[in-house]
Amino acid sequence: MIKPINATMPGKSGTDAYISPMLDIDGVSVHSLAERFGTPLFVVSEKQLRRNIRMAKRAFSTRLPKVVFAWSYKTNYLDAVCRAFHQEGSWAEVVSGFEYDKALSNGVPGDHIVFNGPSKNREDLEKALKNSSLIHIDNLDELYMLVELAGELQCRPQVAVRVNLNAGTLPVWDRFGFNLENGQALDAVSKIMSFGCMDLRGLHCHIGTFILSSKAYGIAAQKLADFACDIRRLFGVAVEYIDMGGGFASKNTLKASYLVGADICPSMDDYAEEIADAFHKAPFGKGEFPALLLETGRALVDDAGFLIASVLTNKRSAQGGRYTVMDAGVNLLFTSFWYNHKISPAQLYSQHFENTTLYGPLCMNIDVVREQVSLPLLNKGDLLVVHNVGAYNMTQWMQFITLRPNIVMIEENGGTKLIREAEKFDDVTRLERL
Amino acid sequence: MNKAIVGLVRMDFVTSILKSYSSVFFSQSRLFGALLLAVSFSSPLSGACGLVCCVIVNLLSWFMLDCKPKVVSGFYGFNAVFAGIALGVFLPFGKVLVWLVLASSLLVFLIEVWLESRMSGRGLPFLVFPFLITLWTVLLLLQQTDSLVGFGMTFSESSASVLGRFFSGLAEVLPNFAEEYLKSLSFIFFQVDVFCGLLIACGLLCFSRIASFFSLFGFAVAYLFYSFFDGGFFNVPFAYVGFNFILTSVAVGCYFVIPSWRSLAWCAALVPLQFLVIYSSSRLFSYLYLPTFSFTFCLVSVLFLQMLRLKERTGGLLLADDIMNTPEETLYEAKVSKKRLADLSRLCVSLPFYGEWRVMQGHDGQFTHKDAWRYAWDFVIDGESGLQYDEDGSKLSDYYCFGKPVTAPFDAVVESVVESVADNEPGCDNLLQNWGNYVLLRNGELYSLICHLKRGSVKCVAGQTVLRGEVIGLCGNSGHSLYPHLHFQIQKSPFVGDVTLKYPLDGYLKRVGEDVRFQSGYPAENDVVRNIPIAENLCKVYNFADLKSIMASSEKFGSERWLVRADRYGARYLDCEEKGAKAWFVNDGKTFRFVRFEGCRRSNLYYFFLSSYKILLCDEVQWTMEDEFSLSVQKRGVVAVLQDLTAPFFVFKKLRFYAEKGNNMAKIAEKSITLRTEFRQSVFGRAIDSLTFDISADNSVISSVKVVSGTESFVISFVEERFVYEIK
Incomplete structure (x- = not known):
């Protein structure tokens, strides 16, 4: 992770020929936002959120009879963001008791919560059972615990089996769920059937993250569909849904990428085409065509999030390269460890550009937002907008050295609303005891 | 167990008797039947004969014919009721009466079975023809004997029934018309008694307001007609023939036909005709010394119903396909059910796609859905901005509907397929291969053409069977198509591009703002529609x-x-x-x-x-x-x-x-x-x-x-x- 930084020479792909300033977000001036709410400041565009989910829904629902989106809480569990997705008809996909409670408090009915993840404890499962949520079993210990709880609570758990499989991508994620190819998955299913105390409702797989090949989903969907048909044949149970997980790429640019993400990532339609094709080819019985459940998070929210930061200072490296320090660093931009985030100045600038290393404010050498980025000359106090930060940053951010800043949402009607207040001294120290 | 069956049979059998009586007025009400049964006993002998005949015929049909529900509904019984009552009126009690009651019951039954086989197939009722034939047969015999009590005499005698005497004063109070009406009603049971008539009228009113109204209406028109000719011309008392108008009016006006202005007008129009038939038939039968009775009602009603049955287009006058218990119900059910349940009797056609699409051009559209091709739909998908494409729309892949799956609208056999026509660039057209790539589907007499598909995307071959909702191809831009869209039409022939057929779509969902509404029929232009996702x-x-x-x-x-x-x-x-x-x-x-x-x-x-x-x-x-x-x-x-x-x-x-x-x-x-x-x-x-x-x-x-x-x-x-x- 820690690499020597050398920002003096342009890479082989050259520097950007030009970048355009980003003066406003959804019509609201960046400077006015900074004035009102201070920097750093996260901004979420409600318009873009809804646009994304509607586009995704259209891509899938025009290809398959029944499609359900479950909002992946870990991607961004701000209530305002979750509720926007729930309003658009999305369920909740949670991976912890904390997220589960959050989904409930957002008014999601228990049976519209998908409980995933490798670490569900007893209390979490009890809660999920009482609300008849869909529990995606990750391991055998969880399965046995469910059997035990079903007896204790006198209820029928509604479960799906999480399957891992080889869809032709590397690395093969085999840490979650049961492997399909070596028979673990079938073993888990037959255990569920022989216990007979729970309902097998679906199958789940999640082949990886930021998958740049839509074909992989076609392979995975075909394998799962075939598995579903096998289960139907062997046990007489037709699963009601197949959950293809998430992992669709957003418009971000991975660090190793030669071209920018927006140019090489498959579109929602590409993913939909592959999955739908595989489903339509599968020999499902009449009236048994399963619903498709999707837990895509990143692709729906990434480009709806922006971070406004202001320049603290400019410096020169020992070699003479330019360093710019801004007031938002890896404490807020966890994703900058693997993305080259697009950065735009928020004011007009001269024609002079220079390769720059963009640092955050932390007193840590790793606090680098961009190792090299071509930026115009900036003054102290100038604003920068970091793009595509909607996914993971607002959940994986750290209270480290500084406090966490405000988050505002620009509503569909153009209004601005504070959706999470900046942390205060008390918020952090309140929990401490001497 | 056996007891229960016996009890049930008994119950059913009693019902069959009561319904035989109420069937006289086209009713299925047991209560009304009981009332009529009671009324028939105002002359005990004829009442008893009627009941005996009815029991015999119902027993015969119960055991000889394998159609119990019909027997229970009084279908075979009501002719026997008439025959029995008539015999009781014409003959004094004695051996002859017993013989004739038995014999004519059998005759009624046999004639019913014969007439049913001749008429039911044509959708016609036999009304009281079996009774008429039987009674004429008996009367011809009685002319040879002294047993005949006599037709004319009967009235004066039997009208003095026990109860009738108490209420004979009633007749004086009632205006002439009402008296005639009530007498005519009672004459159906071979009485000329105002009180009996009143009971029947009340029963009829409780059973059905519409039937009461029609009976009064038919009778009133006839009464006016009779008065207009001053009665003298016809030289028969009106009361003897008046019931024909009542029965015809109920049968033709509101029982076999759905009551409406038109049926009412027809009731009036049939009155002069009935007078003609009444008097010419009584003249004809007088050569045989036979009365005409309800011959007119039977003949005119059957002729009229036959005409309606044969007519292809019945105009506004509709035969009741489902005859319910009362004319009210028949009318109400016909008004609502016809619309509500129309889809159950035809092949259901779904929308040929998944998800929400917009009707870009509907029936009688502004672009190409004209003349012989007017009943077609063009569908597209709209984006967030209301446009059909993303980016600038210069590439086919910018269009949301391009490449989206197209599904079979019904279970079908693939009639023919073309999939080699190249897709046009946006804005370009190919008039030489008008329909582009298409799939033509067939189910029975119904064909559906789905065209402008993407080149090489068709997923079925001619002769293959596809099921509703199965993907048959992808939406494209081939043929006469400037921008990607899906053309969908129903036609009656297997020829590509033949005349379109106006055929309603099965239930679908239409978006109205935030709401989704259930509809069926013909989506209009700019409707945003989708198939119903079945839960x-x-x-x-x-x-x-x-x-x-x-x-x-x-x-x-x-x-x-x-x-x-x-x-x-x-x-x-x-x-x-x-x-x-x-x-x-x-x-x-x-x-x-x-x-x-x-x-x-x-x-x-x-x-x-x-x-x-x-x-x-x-x-x-x-x-x-x-x-x-x-x-x-x-x-x-x-x-x-x-x-x-x-x-x-x-x-x-x-x-x-x-x-x-x-x-x-x-x-x-x-x-x-x-x-x-x-x-x-x-x-x-x-x-x-x-x-x-x-x-x-x-x-x-x-x-x-x-x-x-x-x-x-x-x-x-x-x-x-x-x-x-x-x-x-």
Whole structure:
């Protein structure tokens, strides 16, 4: 992770020929936002959120009879963001008791919560059972615990089996769920059937993250569909849904990428085409065509999030390269460890550009937002907008050295609303005891 | 066990007798039958003869013919009633009478069987022809003997029935017309007695307001006609023939034909004709010394009905296909059910795609859907911005609908396929290969053409069978298509691009703002439509066909057991035996509908019928739906009587059904489902009564219905009993 930084020479792909300033977000001036709410400041565009989910829904629902989106809480569990997705008809996909409670408090009915993840404890499962949520079993210990709880609570758990499989991508994620190819998955299913105390409702797989090949989903969907048909044949149970997980790429640019993400990532339609094709080819019985459940998070929210930061200072490296320090660093931009985030100045600038290393404010050498980025000359106090930060940053951010800043949402009607207040001294120290 | 069967048979048999009597006035009411039976006994001997004849014929048909429901409905009995009563009137008690009662019962029965076989196939009733033939046969014989009491004499004698004497004063008070009307009614039972007539008239009014009205109307027109000719011309007392007008008017005006202005006009128009037939037939039969009786009613009614049957287009006058218990019901059911249930008798055509598409060009469209090709639809997908494409629309892949799956609109055999035509660039056209790549599907007589598909995308071959909803190709831009869209039409021939056929689509969902509404028929231009995503769990909730029975209990009506049954026509119904209530239903996989309710309304079944009148079996989206009840279920009272009377001409009362399904969240298979429905009655547009129902179901089983009416409310809870298949 820690690499020597050398920002003096342009890479082989050259520097950007030009970048355009980003003066406003959804019509609201960046400077006015900074004035009102201070920097750093996260901004979420409600318009873009809804646009994304509607586009995704259209891509899938025009290809398959029944499609359900479950909002992946870990991607961004701000209530305002979750509720926007729930309003658009999305369920909740949670991976912890904390997220589960959050989904409930957002008014999601228990049976519209998908409980995933490798670490569900007893209390979490009890809660999920009482609300008849869909529990995606990750391991055998969880399965046995469910059997035990079903007896204790006198209820029928509604479960799906999480399957891992080889869809032709590397690395093969085999840490979650049961492997399909070596028979673990079938073993888990037959255990569920022989216990007979729970309902097998679906199958789940999640082949990886930021998958740049839509074909992989076609392979995975075909394998799962075939598995579903096998289960139907062997046990007489037709699963009601197949959950293809998430992992669709957003418009971000991975660090190793030669071209920018927006140019090489498959579109929602590409993913939909592959999955739908595989489903339509599968020999499902009449009236048994399963619903498709999707837990895509990143692709729906990434480009709806922006971070406004202001320049603290400019410096020169020992070699003479330019360093710019801004007031938002890896404490807020966890994703900058693997993305080259697009950065735009928020004011007009001269024609002079220079390769720059963009640092955050932390007193840590790793606090680098961009190792090299071509930026115009900036003054102290100038604003920068970091793009595509909607996914993971607002959940994986750290209270480290500084406090966490405000988050505002620009509503569909153009209004601005504070959706999470900046942390205060008390918020952090309140929990401490001497 | 045996006892129960015997009891049941007895019960059914008594019913068959009573219904034989009420059938005289085209009624199925046992009470009315009992009243008529009593009236017939105002002359005890003829009453007894009528009953004996009826019993004999019903017994014969019960054991000889294998069609009990018909026997129970009095189908064979009413001719015997007439024959028996007539014999009792014409003959004194004695050996001859006994012989003739037995013999003519048999004759009535034989003639009925023969006439039924000749006429039923043509959809015609035999009316009282069997009685006429039998009576004429007997009268011809009696002319040889001294036993004939005499026709003319009978009236003066028997009119002095016991009760009749007390009420003979009544006749003096009544105006002439009313007296004649009542006498004519009683003459149907071979009496000329105002009091008997009054009883019959009251019974008729209780049974059906419309029938009463039509009988009075027909009679009044005839009476006026008779008075116009001053009676002298006809030299027969009006009372002797007046009943013909009553019966014809009821039969042709409101029983076999759906009552309306037109049927009323026809009733009037048939009066002069009936006079002609009455007097010419009495002249004809006088050569044989036979009376004409109800010959006129039979002949004129049958001729008229035959004309309606043969007519291809009946104009405004409609024969009642489903004859219900009363003309009111027939009318109300015909008015509502025709619309409501039309889709059950035709091949259902779905939209040929998944998801929401917009009708870019509908029927009689502005671009190409004209003349012979007017009944077609063009569909596209709109984006967030209202445009059909993303980016600048210069590439085919910018268009949202391009490459989207196209599905078969019905189960079909693939008739022909073309898939080699290149897709046009946006804005370009290919008029030489007008239809581009297409799939032509066939189911029976119906063909569907789906075209402008993407090159090489067709997923079926000619001769292959495809099922509704199966992907058959991808939307493209080939042929006469400037921008990607899907062209869809129904036609009657296997020729590509032949004349289009106006054929309604099966139920679909139409977006109206944030709302989704259930519709069927013809989507209009710019409608945003999608197929109904069927919820298997809701299907299961309303799939009563798999059940044996349902126990429904509430505080208000106690506990009821509903059996799930099917009648001879395969129509399913819930049968609450202890209360004598039945509710017919259909579940076509898209909607659950109650078709009809019959019997006791003070029952859980009645409220369940109201609550689930029409349920869309879809819970993936939020939807609303409206429907109309037939007026048969209107609240009884003065308003209802008025509405019944005016119903053939004017409907001021409306009974509406509303249903809605909760939140917008996508569903896979919810364990618990809630629905809210409403039943509203309004008079002249003003709401007078409304009921709200909250239906809830758990684990694919209906659990409760909460009924709220104003301040009062009660809960019906359900327990289902499934079939247990035993192997013996």
